[in-house]
Every structure is written in structure tokens, then in C-alpha cells.
Amino acid sequence: MLEVNGVTVRYDTATVLDDASLRVEKGELVGLVGPNGAGKSTLLRAIVGLIRWEREVLRGTRQADITFEGDVIFEGERIDELSASDIARRGLVLCPERGRPFVEMTVRDNLLAGAYLCKDRKEVEKNLDRVHELFPRLKEREKQISGTLSGGERQMLCIGRALMRQPKMLLVDEPSSGLAPRLKEDLFKRVEEIYHELGVTILLAEQDVSFAFDLSVRNYVMSRGHIIAHGTAQELLGDETIRKTYLGL
């Protein structure tokens, strides 16, 4: 379903992603693990077209010296030349790190923004009900300004907003970032539900290896911009070098 081939991203002379390649098949939940600064977020941003967007926004400044190489194929179509909004229109949706809700909008309006491409009001309401079922807290906080939500609620909102788009594939970036253990557990249960019950293909970037390994079918391990290994949780944990050096287990 998703194929990333030799993607390299350079900011000026700093290579933050080096020849990264991965594949995600339809119906899989694939983990992308690695420590802070490994390049997980950059890889997800590159897949959904945000590196191109960043380059366009920074055009004419010194920070615009961003190089993108390699190709990204989604459902048989090359998407690395498309704009971020066109990629989202194809059903490939990113839940960014820290949720990044539209902080001055209510929870409901955030969810409606997620459903921007759906013109059928009934369909939107149906999706809204589904998201509320999955995250009842969002229903309770429907009229609350999302900037006042807690970290966990923001993550729920972000995932709910992405689901409003009815994605074919979801890229989830560090959903557990900054959350208390109980909240983390709860959030991962929801991710599991989305995967099993809604049948959405997921690429989950996560620092917390144990959670990622619990959920995923296969995993890619990243370090310093490189994908250094991939395999099932068992295979990766069986490799002592990877387990000690890269996973810190």
C-alpha cells in the first residue's frame, strides 16, 4: 500500500534522513521505533508532503535549503511530487506529534475540519458519532476550546480528527509523547481498536518500544536518520545488538 524508496532529507548540510526505505502492506500495523532525533517524524513528514510544504513556505530564506530525494508510492501512485493537501485527499493522513489541534477552535470544529473533504452532512454526522464512540471524552468536551485540553485529550482529538477524514492509511507520530502511563495505555487501546475494528492501515512512529512492539505486525528501527533494521518484535528482540544498542532493552 505504501512504499518509501531511498528517501533522503537534508536541511542545508545536515542529513536528517538518509536513504530510508520501508513498505507497509494494506491492513498492516507497522511500527517505526527509535530514540529522539532518529528521524521518525521527518520520515512521516516526508511521506505526507510536509517537507515540500516547508520548502515552499521558507522559499527565499536561508532555511529553505532543503533537499528531498527518493520516491514515495501510495496505492501504486507516486505521491512525492504532490502537495500535502493532495496527498491527504488520497486518504493518507498524518496525526502529528503533540496532536497539534487548532487551538482556538472548539473540539467539534476541529473534528469538522478533519471532515473538510466530505460534503455529505449525514456522512459527517455519522463519522462524528463513530469518533465520539471511540473517544467519549471528545463528546463531553465538544464545545470546549481545544487549546484548553490536556495532552491526552489533544492526542485523542488529533486521532479523532484524522478519522473524520476516513483515511485509508494513518501515520501516527509519537502518540504517547508526554503522557502518563495510564493515559498511554488507554490511547494505545484506542489505536488497537482503530486498527482491528475500523480496518485502517497504520504506520506508528513511537519511542516507547514496548507499546509499539505490542501492537505492530512488523517494525522498522531507526537511528540517526537511517533505518537500521526491520522485522517482527520477536526477531528484533532476538538480536542482541539491536536490542541493547538501539532499543535500550
Place this chain on the structure above:
Amino acid sequence: MVEGIIIQGLIKGGTYALLAVGFSLIFGVARMINLSHTCFYMLAAYGIYAFAKMLGMPLIAAAVLSLLATTIIGILTYRLFIDRVREHHVTVMLITLALAMVFQEWMIISFTSEPLGAPSFISGYWEIIGVKVSYQHLLTFGVALAVLICVWALLSKTRLGVAIRATAQDSEIANLMGINVRRILLVTMGMAAVLAAVAGIVVAPTLTLEPRMWTSPLVMIMAIVVLGGLGSVKGSFIGAFIIGFVEVLVVFLMPGGAFLKGAFALLVMVIILLVRPEGLFGIAFEEERL
């Protein structure tokens, strides 16, 4: 006198609100300070004069044509001169200032520097609680209010409104929702031009038209937008009425010092900002904006 202040304040505030809300929308969505914004107000006012008085067209047709022409000029201005530099805020300010000067000179060449008067849409007056208010002024207030209600409904009740607000808050994330940010910026620019044009059209008959008529409202709406909180449409709306009322109060209370109305309005803005630097409805979650 109180009745007079209330009625005139509402009329003045309504006109400023039309201009300030458009300016605020552009700033909110694109982070651009468009110094040529009030030129669209001037162009629409001259448009009414040209179509109705010079070409002898019926007023309504002249108003519609003027509105259309100004909106098209506004959109073209954005596409040709602003879009490609929109992330360079100082460049945008310089280019829009240059464009404003071009529009001003264009009006001087076309209509000379002589003060001109546009025909009224409606003559006569109505006495409200002892105050004589011309129908034209009432029309100005009514149209301003109706247009602002439409803008509010569009922003809060429609898909387009959600997309505009989402883009204003985080354009990068708006992309991820499938929102075409460039198109939203263009639509916003068009909306702002429409608002300025409506203000120009309804106010034209109550003003003297001259090629520098864009400067004074520009200063006032910048003050309003800062006072209301940068990028806050609600703040701009309320700020417009505060500044409008202050101006009218000065005129009523110090008839000999009416020329000081702008200075007093700006002083009120300074005082409010000293107490609340982020403006009345400034961003509460500034650290979240990217």
C-alpha cells in the same frame, strides 16, 4: 446629544468594522499586513462615481459593477504581486505600500486631485429619538451589519469557514485535512476585497472622494486590529465600534477640536494595549501557533 453619539458611533463603527474585519482576515489567515487594503475601499468609491455619475448608469448597477471590478482587482493584486512573496512579511508590506501608491496615482490621473461627490442611494432622513439621521447613513449601517452577519455565518457555520479558521491557526496542519491552503488564501483575499468594496460603495455618498482617502482609514483600521487582538475577527469587530465611538465622542464633545478625533482614538488604543498588550481578544495560545 447622547442619542446622536450612539447613532453616529454605530454608523462609524459599522464602516470601520467592514474594513477592519477584512484586514484582520488577511492577517489571521496569511499573517500579511496588506497596506493596500483600504485602496479597495477607495477604488469602489470612485467606481460608484465613475459608473453612476460619469457613465450615467443606474446606482444599483453601478454598485454591483464597482463591487465586481474591485473584487477582481483585489484577487489579481494578490495573485500577481503578493502570493509569491507571501511568506516574506516585510516584502509584502513594501509591495502593498507601493501598490497603494500606484492606485492613488491611478485615481489622480483618472479623476484629478479635486474632491468629488458620489450620488446618494437614497435621500431624506428619519428622526430617531429626536436625532435626524439620513437614510444614506442608515443604509450604510444596515448594509455593514448585514454583511458582517453574513461573514460571521460563513466563518462559523460553513465548511469554507472551518477551512479558513483552520488555515488561520495552523496552515501546515490544515494541509493535512486536505485543505488547499493556497486556494483558501485567495478566497480570503477576495472576501477582504469584497468587504472593503462594500464599505467604499455605501460610504461614498457620505464622503468627499479624493485620491488620498485610503490613508486615514488605513491608520484607523490598523489601530482597530491591534486593539482587538491581531488576527481576531471578533476583536476587530468590537475594536471598530470602540474606535468609532471615541471619534464621534470627540466630535460631539469638542466641536472645535474635531480634527483631534483620530489622535484620541489612537490614544485609547495605546491605553488599552498598555493594560492588555495582546489586545482585547488576542491569541490565548500564542505558543501553539506555528
